[in-house]
Amino acid sequence: MSARAQLLLSVADDELILGWRDSEWTGIAPTLEEDVAFSSIAQNEIGHARALYELAAVELGTDADALAFDRAPEEYRCAPLVELHLLEWAHTIARRYLYEEADRVRIEALMRSDDAELAGLAAKIDREETYHRLHAEMWAARLRDEPRFRDAVEELWPYAVGMLEPELRPELARRVGKPSNSLLQAHERGEHTPELQELWNEMTEVRRSVPGAQW
Amino acid sequence: MIFEVFRQEKKGQAFAHAGSVEAPDAAFADAWAREQYGRRGESEALWLVPRDSIHAVTEWADEFDLKYRRVDGYSIKTRLKEARERAGTTPP
Amino acid sequence: MDARTEEFLAYVQDGGQVEATDWMPEEYRQKLVKFIEMHANSELMGVLPEREWILKAPTLQRKLALTAKVQDEVGHAQLIYRVAEDLGKPREAMFADLLSGKAKFHNVFHYPTHTWGDVGVIAWLVDAAAIISQKALLKCSYAPYARIMKKICWEESFHILHGRDVILAMMTGTDAQRELVQEALDRWWGPLMQFHGNPISRDEDPMWIWRIKSQGNEEARQQFLEGYVPQIWELGLTVPDPNLRRTGDGVWEYSEPDWAELKSVVTGHGPRSQERLAFRARFLEQEKWVRDAVLAA
Numbered sequence: 001m002s003a004r005a006q007l008l009l010s011v012a013d014d015e016l017i018l019g020w021r022d023s024e025w026t027g028i029a030p031t032l033e034e035d036v037a038f039s040s041i042a043q044n045e046i047g048h049a050r051a052l053y054e055l056a057a058v059e060l061g062t063d064a065d066a067l068a069f070d071r072a073p074e075e076y077r078c079a080p081l082v083e084l085h086l087l088e089w090a091h092t093i094a095r096r097y098l099y100e101e102a103d104r105v106r107i108e109a110l111m112r113s114d115d116a117e118l119a120g121l122a123a124k125i126d127r128e129e130t131y132h133r134l135h136a137e138m139w140a141a142r143l144r145d146e147p148r149f150r151d152a153v154e155e156l157w158p159y160a161v162g163m164l165e166p167e168l169r170p171e172l173a174r175r176v177g178k179p180s181n182s183l184l185q186a187h188e189r190g191e192h193t194p195e196l197q198e199l200w201n202e203m204t205e206v207r208r209s210v211p212g213a214q215w
Numbered sequence: 216m217i218f219e220v221f222r223q224e225k226k227g228q229a230f231a232h233a234g235s236v237e238a239p240d241a242a243f244a245d246a247w248a249r250e251q252y253g254r255r256g257e258s259e260a261l262w263l264v265p266r267d268s269i270h271a272v273t274e275w276a277d278e279f280d281l282k283y284r285r286v287d288g289y290s291i292k293t294r295l296k297e298a299r300e301r302a303g304t305t306p307p
Numbered sequence: 308m309d310a311r312t313e314e315f316l317a318y319v320q321d322g323g324q325v326e327a328t329d330w331m332p333e334e335y336r337q338k339l340v341k342f343i344e345m346h347a348n349s350e351l352m353g354v355l356p357e358r359e360w361i362l363k364a365p366t367l368q369r370k371l372a373l374t375a376k377v378q379d380e381v382g383h384a385q386l387i388y389r390v391a392e393d394l395g396k397p398r399e400a401m402f403a404d405l406l407s408g409k410a411k412f413h414n415v416f417h418y419p420t421h422t423w424g425d426v427g428v429i430a431w432l433v434d435a436a437a438i439i440s441q442k443a444l445l446k447c448s449y450a451p452y453a454r455i456m457k458k459i460c461w462e463e464s465f466h467i468l469h470g471r472d473v474i475l476a477m478m479t480g481t482d483a484q485r486e487l488v489q490e491a492l493d494r495w496w497g498p499l500m501q502f503h504g505n506p507i508s509r510d511e512d513p514m515w516i517w518r519i520k521s522q523g524n525e526e527a528r529q530q531f532l533e534g535y536v537p538q539i540w541e542l543g544l545t546v547p548d549p550n551l552r553r554t555g556d557g558v559w560e561y562s563e564p565d566w567a568e569l570k571s572v573v574t575g576h577g578p579r580s581q582e583r584l585a586f587r588a589r590f591l592e593q594e595k596w597v598r599d600a601v602l603a604a
Contacts, residue, residue: 027354028590030597032385033247039378040250050367207365215365
């Protein structure tokens with residue numbers, strides 16, 4: 001697998017798994033208005049994953065659904081941050097906030113890529129992410145003085161660090177106002193949490209029930 | 216705070232009242248209303264207005280004849296007929 | 308009935324529209340709030356049987372579509388609760404009454420889902436039954452409610468098409484998939500036939516008298532059968548009612564639905580009634596601090 005395909009799958013898997021986690025809030029978010037808005041974010045993330053998979057699928061000779069559903073859990077390239085099951089609002093918003101900050105650093109790097117296709121898709125994703133960032137910032141400002149939220153951000157910070165390539169991490173620290181020594185601890189991409197297996201079991205249950213079927 | 220939502224479906228059209236959202240401020244109202252009224256690309260634009268900012272007008276003085284300001288206050292049929300007869304231009 | 312109320316009744320029966328700030332008889336307001344509240348509760352509880360399938364959707368397209376459908380139901384709940392709130396009942400009070408069992412939600416949302424077949428049947432047929440009632444509400448005498456029904460009906464039409472697409476993919480798939488659809492249909496038929504309520508005459512139905520509803524229960528059920536039984540039969544599916552048939556004059560005959568089951572279910576004794584209310588209560592309780600933080604202006 002080329003470095004390009006590996007990169008595409010890392011970003012796609014992050015968006016798929018986080019979108020999957022975020023979609024779980026549909027129907028049970030704290031307010032009905034927020035429920036509708038949050039569900040759109042989850043759908044956008046799945047949409048980004050699909051576009052990224054489609055790009056990788058050309059090189060790998062397969063299709064987006066096969067990449068999303070038919071690999072074994074250990075073959076996914078997502079970061080531990082997105083795998084965590086956080087069905088609690090303070091942690092959910094803390095993850096949204098940190099993910100958007102890290103993802104922004106990553107997308108900006110991709111937009112500078114010489115690979116025109118990749119840079120173009122990154123720019124498209126970036127334009128939709130504008131609204132995700134506004135949403136995350138809005139909540140972060142509102143919950144700024146809430147200990148539950150602040151504690152969750154601290155707890156998830158090493159996971160956010162692990163989302164990025166090492167050379168991008170200082171920029172992330174700078175943007176969220178953390179000192180450079182806060183980068184020492186990171187939950188690195190490459191080692192999956194047990195939660196990914198559980199997620200994968202549920203995510204692929206129907207698909208595996210009639211292998212190869214059209215749905 | 217209740218924000219009333221006014222929605223413009225296509226450019227050039229009037230903004231019509233479409234519903235309301237409860238939100239603590241304009242930022243939340245924006246984030247929430249745009250998804251409730253625009254997630255399918257069905258709206259050109261939205262106006263979000265705090266309910267308290269709306270001054271409703273519902274009572275009218277309806278005492279005297281106002282028809283002189285309206286089309287249905289005019290009936291020219293008879294006079295037009297007479298004027299045509301006088302000018303000899305009555306249609307066959 | 309006092310003169311003012313009589314005048315109001317004649318006004319709505321003549322097609323008159325009522326706004327939130329208009330005077331209305333107390334009986335009308337109470338019946339309206341109760342009806343609207345049950346509709347809002349139904350949208351809110353209706354998301355629960357479907358949302359677990361979001362997580363199990365077998366393709367990216369189906370996952371997006373199902374998430375969007377459930378999102379629409381939440382959006383409908385928001386629209387409908389807002390109308391009830393403007394009639395004077397706070398949202399928290401409506402949630403409390405829902406969880407205590409004082410307020411009800413429609414029968415279909417008290418039943419379990421077992422397979423992806425249920426996902427198709429619910430989106431295709433349960434939403435179809437609902438849209439028939441909702442189209443009739445477009446003419447509701449209470450204008451704020453009639454107005455939101457436009458958006459609701461427009462969004463529901465995508466749900467039915469999505470549901471039919473899910474069903475068709477399975478019906479043109481494997482034998483195992485076709486069996487999933489038939490099995491789900493066999494389970495959902497009873498609740499579907501009960502959905503529009505027992506056939507009380509329109510003139511005895513306060514909802515019709517006040518022109519809150521613009522059609523009787525049996526009229527709605529006949530519309531459902533006329534529209535959807537042909538769609539079911541043309542796929543080679545069977546309906547688990549040997550007495551179901553269309554008579555010469557276009558009236559559908561069928562086995563008497565189990566009205567005792569309907570009553571038992573809507574009063575909270577359905578197979579999933581308490582479990583779903585408990586689930587709803589758990590998240591309302593868990594996230595109460597968020598509402599306190601965000602709704603304090």
